[in-house]
Amino acid sequence: MKKLLLLICLFTYQLQAQKSAITPKNVEKHIAFLASDELKGRGTGTKDEQKAADYIAKHFKSLGLEPKGTNGFEQPFKANIDTVHAVDARNVVAYLDNGADRTIVIGAHYDHLGEGYQRGSLEANSKGKIHNGADDNASGVAGVLEMARYYAKNGVKESHNFLFICFSAEELGLLGSKYYSNNPTIDLSKVNLMLNFDMIGRFDAAKAITVGGWGTSPTWGQVVPLVMEREKMLFKIDSAGAGASDHTSFYVKKIPVLFFFTGVHGDYHKPSDDTQLINFEGEAKILNAVTGIINDVDKLPNRLEYRETAMPMARNMSFKVTMGLLLDYSFNGPGIKVDGVSKNRPGEAAGIKGGDLILRLDKYNLNTIYDYMGALGKFEKGQTVEAEVQRGNEKLKLPVTF
Ligand SMILES: [Zn+2]
Structure with a gap:
């Protein structure tokens, strides 16, 4: 009887699990x-x-x-x-x-x-x-x-x-x-x-x-x-x-x-x-x-402990310059990965393409997207800087004019 009960319990449990899967x-x-x-x-x-x-x-x-x-x-x-x-x-x-x-x-x-x-x-x-x-x-x-x-x-x-x-x-x-x-x-x-x-x-x-x-x-x-x-x-x-x-x-x-x-x-x-x-x-x-x-x-017996994290790029962070790139935010570096390039923007004009990794902008090495945002904040409109780009096995140096 006990066995049967256990079986019924198991069965209903499985039914429940199936119903909710x-x-x-x-x-x-x-x-x-x-x-x-x-x-x-x-x-x-x-x-x-x-x-x-x-x-x-x-x-x-x-x-x-x-x-x-x-x-x-x-x-x-x-x-x-x-x-x-x-x-x-x-x-x-x-x-x-x-x-x-x-x-x-x-x-x-x-x-x-x-x-x-x-x-x-x-x-x-x-x-x-x-x-x-x-x-x-x-x-x-x-x-x-x-x-x-x-x-x-x-x-x-x-x-x-x-x-x-x-x-x-x-x-x-x-x-x-x-x-x-x-x-x-x-x-x-x-x-x-x-x-x-x-x-x-x-x-x-x-x-x-x-x-x-x-x-x-x-x-x-x-x-x-x-x-x-x-x-x-x-x-x-x-x-x-x-x-x-x-x-x-x-x-x-x-x-x-x-x-x-x-x-x-x-x-x-x-x-x-x-x-x-x-x-x-x-x-x-x-x-x-x-x-x-x-x-x-x-x-877990206790509540989760909350930690503050480093300040990320704010959604409304404003820059004097931008490159017009769509980035792969899930890419873990080194470099930032370009997913797409907007037309008639400095990135496209410099010859940057989807799939490129940008390793450096001017003197700033880019390990994460935050480095990239930080670097952009340093440039002025009209300025030309060098971008070091990895494209497949090739390393390119492209001038970017903002
Ligand atoms: Zn969304």
Whole structure:
């Protein structure tokens, strides 16, 4: 009898596990809808973005999660497009109450560039073209929706509560996450960790995933490598707690963060960032690894220790000069890796090409992107400096005129 009971328990446990498992099919379903032409690129404050918000809220509701906005699942706010225009935007927020005294926030932005009218497009003549944003960031939203399903349906009561949140107006300057962290609907002092997914759809197993926020807690060095080894996943780290996505808004509130990112690509912020280019298997693998990290953190007896990290490049850092390069932020040096070159800018004029590694600018050696930002801050318009470039086996010295 005992054996039978045990068998039944095991069986129901397996059923639960199967029901909650994160699958490539589910990831695909969410991305295919959110990045379809019907949603017209989910521009902040548009009726098309509202369709995405409704889809997210409906999913949260179907899982039996508690609405944690200020208007049901929605948290409305005003998003400034520029100094004179504001639009009505909304975050979509749900809560899984496990009666715990610690909470994990899992977030991703669901807005994108719409039809190219707001700002941020890298397409020439962007206006009127749908920027579907399958990787940026339907992929991240699919991640939040799948994590929500996993934790709502796994039949386990974790020692953390979970807040699932999809932010609007990220593309306009992290506005949704800033609004939430300044107007939280839960007690932020209980938040042990914030996880952010922004562009997790282009996983390349050989290229590895970037895990950001590494420096924000000493625990990451203990937990993450073990999980990644278990999952047989290559990963790279970025120490900074602040960066160009929504985890920054929580890091500045002294909350440890982790940020998952599969890297920039040629379709970044262009109408060609489409569903058929997403690696659904790869994304499901990433999400399963993240549940591994969460489940390990869940077993720790104490709260995570928060650490401040070195100041990264600020999103709004201004330079007198720029080169017009699209960089591979997941590249770990030495040198900075160029992914793309904008037309009619100093980089292109100097003959720099996608795939090049820039090792030195003038007298400044470039080991990281921060060195590059630091060097740019030293130059003036009209100045010509030498760039040392590695292209395949060739080393080139190219004059760059700003
Ligand atoms: Zn994004």
